[in-house]
Every structure is written in C-alpha cells, then in structure tokens.
C-alpha cells in the first residue's frame with residue numbers, strides 16, 4: 334500500500350512539482366472550511382459581550398475564509414485536473430515501455446497476463462484517477478480532522494456525536510458487499526440485454542429480426558432482461574439507503590439530545606454561548622466525518638486495486654526482463670545448434686517442441702516443413718529469442734543464446750512472419766521500419782520491394798511510397814491481404830546482412846505459384862550472399878516449394894522427424910517423400 338501511494342505521489346511531483354504543490358491549495362481550503370463554526374462562535378460571543386472589535390474580526394475572518402476557500406478551491410481543482418492528465422500520460426508511457434521491455438513473447442500469450450494488462454490498459458486513465466482519489470482522501474481527511482479539532486475544543490460531548498457516526502464505517506462493508514452481490518447478480522442479464530440490443534441494431538441481426546418477424550419478441554426479451562438487470566441493483570441501492578437513513582436517524586436523535594444538554598448547561602452558564610453556536614454549526618460536519626472516513630477506506634481500496642496492477646506489471650517485468658549482456662558475433666562461423674531444446678507453452682500440458690537436436694550450418698538455406706501444429710513457429714520463436722527454452726540450449730557459434738543481450742540478438746535478425754504487423758503508415762515507412770536507420774532511405778525501400786517481388790504492390794499505390802495505408806485515415810488506401818503480406822516480406826528484407834533471416838510462412842496469403850517463385854528468389858539471393866554466412870530459414874507446409882533448400886527439416890508433433898536434402902529425403906521414402914508426393918500430385922492436378 335505504501336509503495337502504491339508513494340509511487341503516485343512521486344509521479345505527481347516528478348511530472349510537475351508546481352502543480353503538485355498547487356493541488357494542496359484545495360486541502361488548505363478544506364481546513365479553513367472546517368474552522369467556520371469556530372469563527373461563528375467567536376462572532377456570537379462578541380455580539381453577546383457587545384465587543385464590536387471581536388465581531389468585526391470574526392465577520393472579516395468568515396468572509397475571508399469563504400473567499401479564500403473558494404479561491405484555493407479553484408486553484409487546487411485546476412491544478413488537480415491538469416496534474417491528473419499528466420500523471421495519467423506518464424503512467425501510459427510507462428505501461429507501454431514496461432510491456433515492450435519484456436524480451437520474450439510468452440507473456441503475450443498467457444491468459445492471466447493478458448487479462449491483467451487488458452484491465453490495466455482499460456484503466457490507464459484511472460492511474461491518473463488514482464492521484465485524484467488520493468487528493469480526495471487527503472482533502473476529506475483534512476476537513477474531518479479540522480472539524481474534529483474544532484468540535485473537541487468547543488465541547489467534549491460533540492465527540493460523542495462524532496463517535497456515533499462510526500457504525501457507518503462498519504456498515505460500509507455491508508453496503509459494499511450488497512453492491513458487489515447486486516452487480517454479480519445483474520451481470521448475466523446485463524450482458525444479455527447488451528447482446529439483444531446489438532442483435533436488433535446490427536445490420537445482420539436487424540435483417541434476420543425483420544425477415545423472421547422477431548422484432549416484437551426481441552423487444553419483450555430486451556424489456557425482461559433489462560428489468561432482471563436493474564432489479565438487483567435497485568434492491569441493493571434501496572437496502573443501502575435504508576441503512577444509511579437508519580444511522581442518520583440515530584445520529585440526529587443523539588445530536589438533539591447532546592445539543593439539548595448543552596443548551597441546558599448554557600442556560601445555567603456552565604457552557605459558553607460561543608461553544609453552543611460551534612456545536613450547532615458543526616453537527617452537519619460531524620455527521621459527515623464518518624461518511625468521509627468510510628469513503629476514504631473504500632477509495633483507498635480502489636486506489637490500491639488500480640495501482641497494484643501497475644506494481645504487478647513492474648514486478649513482472651523485473652522477473653522476466655533478464656537476459657545476457659554479450660554481443661552476438663559480426664558474422665556466423667559454424668552456425669546455430671539446438672541441443673535437447675524443449676518448450677512448453679504456459680498452461681499447456683504437452684510440449685510444442687520436444688527435445689530437439691538440430692544443426693543449422695552457417696550460410697545455409699534451411700526449409701522447415703511439417704503439418705499444422707508440428708511446432709515450426711515455436712522453433713522459430715525459440716531461435717529468434719522470443720521464447721526461452723524450457724530445457725536445453727541454443728548455441729550460436731558455440732555460445733549460448735541466453736548469454737546475448739536480447740535486443741542485440743534481435744538487431745541481427747530479420748524476417749517476415751505469418752502473423753505480420755499491419756502498419757497503417759505511409760507505404761515507405763511501412764516497409765522501411767524493417768531497418769529503422771533506413772526508414773527514409775527510398776532506394777533501400779525500393780530494393781526491399783524488388784527482393785520481395787512486391788513492385789506490383791507499389792504500382793497499385795496512387796502516391797507511390799508516400800501513399801497512406803488504411804482507409805480509416807485521410808486519403809488512405811486499403812490493400813488486399815496478399816499485398817499487405819508482400820509489404821511485410823519487403824519489410825523483412827530491409828535489414829542488411831542479418832545473421833538469421835526467418836521467413837515464417839510469410840506467403841500464406843499468396844498462391845502456391847507465387848510462393849514457389851518467391852522462395853526461389855530468396856534461396857538464390859541467399860546463395861549469392863553466402864559471404865555473410867547468414868542462415869536463411871524458410872518455414873512452410875507446402876513441401877513443393879522447398880526443393881532448393883540446402884537442408885530440409887521435417888517436424889512432426891514437436892520433434893524432428895527427418896533432416897536432409899530434397900534428394901536424400903525422397904530417396905529415404907519417409908514422411909517427406911510421402912507428403913511431397915501427395916502435394917506434388919495435387920499441385921499437378923490443379
């Protein structure tokens with residue numbers, strides 16, 4: 334809890350010390366407001382004693398308190414709004430930075446992680462809101478403390494009234510529990526109402542509703558589910574209101590008793606009239622004290638819920654962000670070797686990659702084939718450092734991949750993936766981002782487009798490389814799935830001389846002939862550029878496109894089923910030969 338509060342406070346003072354101090358103006362204003370009964374008492378005492386000086390001082394103080402409190406309120410509120418926004422942005426930036434700092438991808442596939450980060454992202458504003466809550470708590474506590482001090486100095490009996498509000502503090506928990514139970518009870522009907530409303534208002538559902546004459550029926554169902562949704566909430570709110578009214582009744586009953594007792598003492602001269610005036614004017618404030626404390630407890634719990642998600646993300650990043658510090662080699666000497674590499678996805682009960690031993694020689698073109706779910710993409714993610722092996726080692730020129738700085742290793746990779754990112758930027762950037770340093774280098778971008786056989790995509794763009802992609806933007810154009818994929822491939826070919834070029838089914842949206850042609854291009858380019866000793870790894874489940882690879886690796890259920898050249902594997906008559914034959918025949922038939 335302390336860490337959360339400290340985090341919000343330090344963020345506020347770091348983002349803008351001036352605004353952070355200005356927020357305290359509101360708190361001072363609340364303290365002044367709490368002192369109002371005391372000045373009123375001073376005024377009445379002056380009036381009784383016919384002390385004009387005291388009356389003047391008291392009136393001046395009352396007017397000043399009211400004016401200054403308003404002024405401080407305005408300064409504080411404006412500062413609070415500006416600061417909330419800035420703290421919110423500061424946390425947004427931190428969340429994005431923290432998420433990006435995790436070098437692997439496993440977390441992005443974990444339901445628990447996704448649930449938590451989704452809530453965190455949904456509630457990004459609420460981290461700015463956490464500051465708001467903190468300031469509310471501070472201001473309200475300042476008022477409560479002020480009014481308690483004023484009451485205690487006026488007459489001890491007023492503290493009985495303050496104490497009588499405390500049942501509210503205890504019953505606050507019941508109200509929260511009722512509220513939560515009501516929310517749970519109404520969650521399903523609420524979703525149903527939303528679903529029915531969507532059905533009626535969406536073009537597809539709307540069409541069926543009309544064709545099948547369901548409009549009347551759906552209207553009744555919406556009404557019934559909306560009633561079922563609201564009923565528990567209304568019931569919960571009514572119970573809470575009744576309880577609160579009961580506590581207020583007890584409080585005001587006691588207040589009448591205490592004030593009557595004090596009036597009796599005042600008539601006897603045992604209590605000053607000033608104290609009586611303070612008591613009368615402080616009653617309302619004293620009733621609020623318990624409400625303020627109840628809210629403070631509830632707001633603190635909400636604040637901690639918001640901040641604790643951020644603290645969780647920070648801790649998670651610290652736990653997972655480890656990695657080596659070594660630099661990868663400039664050029665591969667022997668290649669990459671996998672030794673008994675095993676990987677299991679979080680929450681899965683079987684290995685996606687099971688004890689794989691494999692040599693990828695430097696300078697080779699390797700094709701990784703296998704049926705859906707064989708483990709190809711998982712192996713690629715292990716090689717690119719996006720997953721860490723559950724067991725075993727990946728050696729790059731004999732050195733464990735885990736020893737390399739993850740960012741340095743990734744800077745020496747290049748590739749295109751089946752789940753490619755769809756950058757809605759101008760075309761030059763959408764390709765050039767493959768090598769950030771060359772993002773504005775048009776000749777390089779053109780070369781990458783040529784290498785990816787994507788020149789024809791460029792011809793389809795009205796403003797060439799300056800065309801905005803994505804129709805949600807002004808003058809943006811929409812490309813087909815295949816065109817977008819070719820731009821992604823071009824992006825993957827931007828980086829010069831990577832140590833490992835991975836093409837993980839980047840051609841899945843293309844027809845087999847184009848894929849075949851593209852792979853020939855890559856293989857030729859890789860063979861010509863052998864001086865760099867880079868490994869080109871092409872992943873596909875189309876066996877017919879991989880003949881030219883130096884090495885074909887067949888995966889099956891997470892294991893290496895076969896390794897060899899096309900001729901060797903065909904001669905072996907195993908899985909590759911069989912599947913190659915089936916696919917080649919199907920291809921010839923089509």
Ligand SMILES: Nc1ncnc2c1ncn2[C@@H]1O[C@H](COP(=O)(O)OP(=O)(O)OP(=O)(O)O)[C@@H](O)[C@H]1O
Nearest residue numbers: 442678681685704705706707708709710711712874
């Ligand atoms: N995020 C994940 N969580 C749990 N299991 C996963 C996850 N991703 C993949 N798997 C499982 O791991 C196994 C290997 O998947 P992988 O994506 O590596 O296969 P693949 O050979 O690339 O398949 P495809 O050709 O369909 O792309 C499959 O059984 C798959 O269901």
